[in-house]
Amino acid sequence: MSDREQNSSKRTTIYDLAKLANTSPTAVSSILNGTWKKRRISKRLAEEVTRLAEEQGYSTNIQASLLRRARSNIVGMIVPKYDNRYFGDMAERFEAMARERGLFPVVTCTQRNPDLEMEAAKELLSFQAETLIATGATDPDRITALCKAAGVTSINLDLPGSAAPSIISDNYAAARALTEMILDRCAADLGWTGPLHFVGGRMSDHNTLERLRGFRDAQTARGITPVEQNVLARGYSADQSEAALEQLRVTGPMGLFVNSTISLEGVMRWITTHRDEAEHPIRFGTFDWDPFGAFLPGNVGMARQDVGGMLAHLFALIENGGEVTAPILVPCSLESIAAAR
Amino acid sequence: MSDREQNSSKRTTIYDLAKLANTSPTAVSSILNGTWKKRRISKRLAEEVTRLAEEQGYSTNIQASLLRRARSNIVGMIVPKYDNRYFGDMAERFEAMARERGLFPVVTCTQRNPDLEMEAAKELLSFQAETLIATGATDPDRITALCKAAGVTSINLDLPGSAAPSIISDNYAAARALTEMILDRCAADLGWTGPLHFVGGRMSDHNTLERLRGFRDAQTARGITPVEQNVLARGYSADQSEAALEQLRVTGPMGLFVNSTISLEGVMRWITTHRDEAEHPIRFGTFDWDPFGAFLPGNVGMARQDVGGMLAHLFALIENGGEVTAPILVPCSLESIAAAR
DNA sequence: CAATGTTGCTCAACCGATGGAGCATGATTG
DNA sequence: CAATCATGCTCCATCGGTTGAGCAACATTG
Incomplete structure (x- = not known):
């Protein structure tokens, strides 16, 4: 008795079904993957x-299917964390938008750990991902190099790299607007005119630098x-701030630019x-958005990054390809919070 | 010239490497997957x-690798949403703990959509997942049935099912304690003794019912x-509440039991x-935890579900198997929030 | 120096699905 | 009624790794 005949723990294969239906594995395969009409299999x-x-x-x-097929339709994404709305939305909506387009999203979380980042990227390449999205990656160019070697397209999201197309928020403009908002409210509420403080982020990080530039210029x-x-x-952690x-x-009086919800x-x-x-x-004003932000006493506004807009650009790039140029800047929206009564 | 020789877009395979190293694909394979010592391949x-x-x-x-191997080591997880800390932590820590154990986590987000839930589950089965974790699933038993048919172990997390082992929070005990906390603070702060209101959740949902039971009994x-x-x-949405x-x-005066951060x-x-x-x-008190909860005026406490504890139970089940018994109840911690000054 | 062991590999089958080529059978046409 | 076509399938090679079996070449042992 062959292994295939015992209906035990083994998963059912097209060979099992072929035997049951008294037909060939090819017929079964084409029926189940939708190519049966082209193959002139009867409706019966x-x-x-x-x-x-x-x-x-x-x-x-x-x-088995992917091994044989030419395309995998897998799009991989690495994300640093799920502990804030920005990355959470990013992952969630990326999955949804990928599915809408008949693509196969695989998202993995790298804990802001550079080694894990690389490992996860390799993992996704092993899965035959056709495109890899590096979101908020510490070292996007290393990931791009990895992908290039494997002939895989990569795109940077949230943080820019120099070797692949990048889609990021317009950090400068939003930080400048947010800083103005903080100044306005310091003046209106406290009759005080600055200079402001800035807390959170890393000086090695492109986004922090751009936001600081806006903070200073404003x-x-x-x-x-x-x-x-x-x-x-x-650093970005709550403890360090x-x-x-x-x-x-x-x-x-004090006015504060808070660089992230973390x-x-x-x-x-x-x-x-204290x-x-x-x-x-x-x-204070916050760069990034959280649903409870509006209810925190002292918070005058939040710069909300446009996740939908960024992802729209992302999928345009995935579908049409794109050159490595300057990062695509996506404007943020500025949410003003009325003074507490 | 064979396709394999042109170093174009095609990914490098063990056959390419074998040719380059003047050896056999078998040797290359065993070297790269770590079995080379057992196979007595020279260090050189x-x-x-x-x-x-x-x-x-x-x-x-x-x-290709998984197709041939007996085990995939893939553990799939479906999660409803990434828009709150509870599920975000769940996904993130699940990934980390799975990796620690040499397993391969694949997490996918189902948007609280029952159809997507089923589709995602099928997807994970197609990926040859050996275990499937249904987190907060609308219809866990349907998923379990699917898994059973494929000979795959399934485990319910957060919401219980009747056909597979379930790990859930001790909703009753925590809700009861939280209700007491709200009553205490209503008495202390407002000199008012209830009865309380309850908002959020679904009456068709096990957790909501258990929390209501605790709410009433307290x-x-x-x-x-x-x-x-x-x-x-x-419903769980913010708008509906x-x-x-x-x-x-x-x-x-009013005292309110809020059933979820959403x-x-x-x-x-x-x-x-209003x-x-x-x-x-x-x-009010909140069942579920959010880092900003402690700063919301009027919030007197949060029942924080023990994600780490639940996952510890989960991996124990994955590793040792488990019977379908009554759900494993994991106690929550109760975070008390001091009165605003 | 034949028998036995060790070292360092290679061979070929196989995992499950897929797709091009091909082959009966029956219907239609000149 | 032979040639042509349409229908409804089946056969087989293939994707890239993995694995048990096996085979030279050399070393060791009785």
Whole structure:
């Protein structure tokens, strides 16, 4: 008795179905993958096989199928984290949009860990991904090199690289607008004119640098001289932002540019434990959006990155290809938060 | 000239490497997959081939590899959403823990859409997943049936099913404790004793029912008679919670059990637009945790589900197998939020 | 120095699905 | 009624790795 005949733990294959339907594996295959009309298989047989497949709980062995097929339609994406709305939306909507287009999304999370980033990229290449999206990658160019060697297209998202097309937020413009908003509200609510503080992010990170540029230019444009010591960019984690703020001794009013919702967690912890609003009032704005941001006392606005817009550009690139040029800049929207009553 | 010789877009295979190293594909394969010592391949050749593979940017074709191998080591997981910390952490830590164990995580997001749920499950079966984790699934038993037919183990997470082992939070106990906390704070802060309101979730959902049971019992135990009209469980979305609250005409103090951070978004919108804290003060507690929850005025506590604990149980089940018994209940932690100053 | 063991490989079958080529059978046409 | 066509299939090679079996060449042992 062959292995195939015992209906044990082994998964059903087209050979099993062929035997059951008294036909050939080829017929079964073409029926189940939709090419049966082209192959002039009768409707009768097609229905019979479909019924049997259902009944037996058959599912195609993608491994076998992809091995044989020319195209995999797999688009891989690496994402640093799922702990904020920005990357969460990115992953979720990427999956949805890929499916809509008949592509096969495979997303994996790399924990902001450069080694894991590379490993995950290799993994996705092993899966025969045809395109690899590196989202917020620490070293996008290394990933691009990997992909190039395998003949795979890669695209950078959120953080730019020099070796593949990049789609990023217009960090400068949004940071400048957000800074203006913070200044306005400091003036209106507190009668205070800066200079502001900046917290969160990394100086090695393109986005942080661009946001800082906007942060500085907005102040300079109003005749305020930005203070270098006011920039606390020692990482994205909440703990580091909190620690950096704790070392400050700011008395009097304060205006703060918070560079990410992750840093905002640290900011909020610091505010609630170390500041007395009546004595040392604070106003801040956040680069990035969170649904609870609007309800945090002191938050005057959020720069919301346009995930949908970025993904639209992304899929245009996937479908039509694209040159390695300057990064595509996607504008952010600025959400203003009314003063608390 | 064969296709294999032209170094064009085609990916490098073990056959290419074998030709370059003047050896056999078998040797190359065993060197690259680590079985070369067992196969008594010389260190010299192993190093040479490894070097070549690196140089050529070789990556294993997982499809081919898995097709032949007996085991895939793939563990699939479906997750409804990435728009809250609970599921985000779940996905992220699942990936990390799976990797630690030499397994291959593939996570996909189903948008709380029952059809997509089934499709995604089929997809993961096609990928030869050996285990499928259905997280927060609408119809876990249908997924289990699918898996059974394919001879694949399935495990329910977050929401229980009757056909596969389930790991869920101890919703009853946590809801009861949270309700007590809300009652305590209503009494302490407002000098008011209930009965409380409940918002968010679905009456068809096991977790909501268990939480409601805890909600009711906690009140009854204090001699408060729960009011059925106070239960507003018409879905998990923020909009629906907001709309349900808008239809209320509650004057005077109010105590609210918020069933999920998603519903909390709606609650916060309603509070900020429709309530005047001085006139109609409100205290609420949230089932589920969000980093910004602690800073929302009126929030007295959060029941935080123990993602790490649930996943520990999950991997124990994956590794040792498990019977279909009553769901494993994982206790939640209760985070108390001090009164605003 | 024949028997046995060790080292370092190669060969060929196989995993499951796919697609081009091909082959009966019956219907249609000149 | 032979030639042609349409219908409804089947056969077989193939994708790229993996694995058990096997085979030279050399070393060791009784």
